[in-house]
Amino acid sequence: MARRATVIREAKVSGKPVLVLDAGNSLVPIGGGAGSNEPAQGTRGQTSVEALNRLGYDAVALGVSDALLGREDLRKRIAEARGFTFVSANLLDKDTGKLLVEPFIIRQVGGHRVALLGVTGRLVEEGRGLATRDALETAREYVARVQSQADIVILLSNAGAEVNRAIAEQVPGVDLIISGGSQSQPGEVPVGQSVLVVQADLSTPGDAGRYLGRLEVEFDYRGVLGKHTWSPVELGPSIADDPGVAAWVASLPQR
Amino acid sequence: MTQPAHSRPRKVSRTAARGRPKWELWAVLGLSVVILAFLTSIGSCRLFTMVKELVSPGARGPISLTILHSNDTWGYIFPCG
Numbered sequence: 601m602a603r604r605a606t607v608i609r610e611a612k613v614s615g616k617p618v619l620v621l622d623a624g625n626s627l628v629p630i631g632g633g634a635g636s637n638e639p640a641q642g643t644r645g646q647t648s649v650e651a652l653n654r655l656g657y658d659a660v661a662l663g664v665s666d667a668l669l670g671r672e673d674l675r676k677r678i679a680e681a682r683g684f685t686f687v688s689a690n691l692l693d694k695d696t697g698k699l700l701v702e703p704f705i706i707r708q709v710g711g712h713r714v715a716l717l718g719v720t721g722r723l724v725e726e727g728r729g730l731a732t733r734d735a736l737e738t739a740r741e742y743v744a745r746v747q748s749q750a751d752i753v754i755l756l757s758n759a760g761a762e763v764n765r766a767i768a769e770q771v772p773g774v775d776l777i778i779s780g781g782s783q784s785q786p787g788e789v790p791v792g793q794s795v796l797v798v799q800a801d802l803s804t805p806g807d808a809g810r811y812l813g814r815l816e817v818e819f820d821y822r823g824v825l826g827k828h829t830w831s832p833v834e835l836g837p838s839i840a841d842d843p844g845v846a847a848w849v850a851s852l853p854q855r
Numbered sequence: 856m857t858q859p860a861h862s863r864p865r866k867v868s869r870t871a872a873r874g875r876p877k878w879e880l881w882a883v884l885g886l887s888v889v890i891l892a893f894l895t896s897i898g899s900c901r902l903f904t905m906v907k908e909l910v911s912p913g914a915r916g917p918i919s920l921t922i923l924h925s926n927d928t929w930g931y932i933f934p935c936g
Contacts, residue, residue: 601932604925607923608923611921611923614921616919616920616921617918617919617920618920618921618922618923619920619921619922619923620922620923620924621923621925622924622925622926622928623924623926623927624926624927625926625927625928626925626927626928626929626930627930628929628930629929629930629931630929638930638931638932638933639930639932640929640930640931640932641930645930647930647932648928648930651930651932663927665927665929709918709920710918710919711916711918712918754922758926778922778924778926779926780927781926781927782927798924799926800924800925800926801925801926801927801928802927803926803927803928803929808928808929808931809925809927809928809929811925812923812924812925813922813923813924814921814922815921815923815924816919816920816921817919817922818917818918818919818920819917819918819920820917821916821917826917833923849932849933852932
């Protein structure tokens with residue numbers, strides 16, 4: 601965590617515009633952590649939101665594992681976000697049919713309006729007060745809606761590789777998909793000439809968050825994707841701990 | 856009887872009356888030639904692009920951006936980097 605903070609801080613002081621994004625499933629371990637004693641388990645994701653606040657994220661999508669918290673706890677976590685926004689255009693309150701969080705936000709970056717739109721993977725179990733709409737249909741509807749408000753459209757999606765590819769091929773206006781979820785592999789996948797899909801990590805129980813994706817990308821004056829380089833950043837011991845975040849981590853109950 | 860001041864014919868020198876407008880005309884002509892020469896030298900495609908950039912709503916020019924992204928961190932604090 602403290603190494604991730606260092607990479608983010610160093611990128612932000614470089615002077616180049618930086619966006620820090622998460623594609624979802626950032627709050628609690630899948631299956632309750634399978635024997636781990638992570639603070640996120642005991643705090644129902646409270647430490648996870650605190651970490652995202654401290655690291656300086658811009659937008660975080662809500663994922664299927666986040667929905668396992670259930671509607672009431674998830675609402676509490678959403679209320680604790682400071683400085684970043686949870687986004688999902690298809691995660692609904694099952695009783696009211698209303699969206700749980702903002703579907704997208706618009707950020708001004710280097711004179712461009714950048715839309716950060718969230719899409720949640722399909723909930724297999726909808727018994728926790730939450731439900732999802734079809735990801736492809738959602739993307740179709742909201743991308744059309746944000747196009748008049750933004751020059752660049754970035755999708756934060758944990759809907760899986762197949763759905764992401766369908767969105768990239770069938771929904772005009774998407775420039776970049778930041779991918780997550782267990783159904784897609786880390787790496788970069790160009791789709792056609794103008795859409796790129798990137799994913800930082802493929803997590804397994806006991807091994808999550810060891811990689812950060814770094815994308816250096818150019819968009820032309822119309823907001824069309826141009827030259828880009830992508831690389832995974834392994835958050836290994838060669839990266840120094842951020843002292844502030846390291847002190848916070850040390851203050852948490854040790855496992 | 857004295858004539859009112861405003862009706863008195865003014866004495867204006869020929870230099871003042873004709874010299875200044877002539878100088879301004881040459882300056883405008885000169886500037887136009889310079890602009891035309893510049894536009895011709897950059898070519899019609901680039902000119903079209905520049906005009907589009909100026910009239911494009913919202914966008915101000917190309918942008919180089921760093922995007923740092925994560926996924927599926929599951930709230931892990933200790934094993935995370």
